[in-house]
Amino acid sequence: VFLLGTGNTARQVRALTESVEEFLREKGERRPLRREGTEDMRWVVLDYGDLVVHLFEQETRAYYDLERLWADAPRIAMESVTP
Numbered sequence: 540v541f542l543l544g545t546g547n548t549a550r551q552v553r554a555l556t557e558s559v560e561e562f563l564r565e566k567g568e569r570r571p572l573r574r575e576g577t578e579d580m581r582w583v584v585l586d587y588g589d590l591v592v593h594l595f596e597q598e599t600r601a602y603y604d605l606e607r608l609w610a611d612a613p614r615i616a617m618e619s620v621t622p
Contacts, residue, residue, distance in 0.1 A: 540589065540590050540591070540615070541591050541592075541593060541605070541609065541612075542590060542591070542592045542593070542617075543593045543594075543595070543600070543605060543606070544559075544592070544593070544594045544595070545594070545595050545596070545597050545600050546594065546595070546596060546597070547596070547597055548596065549579065549580035549581065549596060550580075552580040552581070552583060552594050552595065552596055553577075553580050555583075555594045556577065556580070556583050556585070556594055559585060559592055559594070560585065563587065569587055571585040571586055571587055571592075572586050572587060572588055573585075573586040574586075580596070581595070581596045581599045582594070582595050582596070582599050582600075582603070583595075593605065
């Protein structure tokens with residue numbers, strides 16, 4: 540499962556990254572197997588094995604357009620989660 544999220548600034552992407560990690564750690568004592576992109580916070584990938592979280596700055600998300608690359612993949616509707 541891929542989960543995509545967007546922040547307007549690197550600071551927001553950092554906050555999203557920290558929130559996702561904290562939420563998953565508290566809910567299931569899960570830690571990412573790999574973390575990439577935390578140096579510049581333009582595109583952060585948190586790999587949990589069965590879940591891969593992509594967190595982007597808005598401009599970077601538009602540039603790479605993963606939704607287009609995975610357009611034929613099934614989508615799962617999610618309701619908003621507030622930790």
